Amino acid sequence: MAGWLLKTEPGTFGIEHLAGAPRRTSSWDGVRNYQARNFLRDQVQRGDQAFLYHSSCAVPGIAGIVTVTRAGFPDVSAFDRKNEHFDAASDPAAPRWYAIDVQLKRRFKRIITLEELRAHADGKLRGMRLLQRGNRLSVMPVSDAHWQFILTLE
DNA sequence: GCCAACGTTGGC
DNA sequence: GCCAACGTTGGC
Numbered sequence: 001m002a003g004w005l006l007k008t009e010p011g012t013f014g015i016e017h018l019a020g021a022p023r024r025t026s027s028w029d030g031v032r033n034y035q036a037r038n039f040l041r042d043q044v045q046r047g048d049q050a051f052l053y054h055s056s057c058a059v060p061g062i063a064g065i066v067t068v069t070r071a072g073f074p075d076v077s078a079f080d081r082k083n084e085h086f087d088a089a090s091d092p093a094a095p096r097w098y099a100i101d102v103q104l105k106r107r108f109k110r111i112i113t114l115e116e117l118r119a120h121a122d123g124k125l126r127g128m129r130l131l132q133r134g135n136r137l138s139v140m141p142v143s144d145a146h147w148q149f150i151l152t153l154e
Numbered sequence: 155g156c157c158a159a160c161g162t163t164g165g166c
Numbered sequence: 167g168c169c170a171a172c173g174t175t176g177g178c
Contacts, residue, residue, distance in 0.1 A: 134159040134175095
């Protein structure tokens, strides 16, 4: 079972929104980056777990864990002219973008901050994608060793 | 709000 | 297919 990290902006759709959603479940859509899209379409499986990461906020960090309840499926927000993620180039017959469904599994007692994670960038978290320079991926794999170590930080 | 880093676009 | 210009991301 693979582990992932999903970035979200808490002001737009963070762990609080997910906690308040019906069945604590929501579609994870609006990803408009090919590398992230490939992960959603080809690799993320139902049952996988992912860290929910808050970015573009006062205290960036990991807020909790979600479970994937539906593997990659075409992102219909790309077909909706009124949606902010509308993409005229995505053809319903050959969808360009993909979404997944996620359910909130557990909210951490506190945010595991980016600062804390960075403190281990040359140690236990060496090579973690999130910590690499200029990283902008919104969906990325997390190795089992990194996953286990991060859990001990809570 | 700044700005470095990166991805995408489009002219050639 | 190159690469400059542009737009976006995201920490600070």
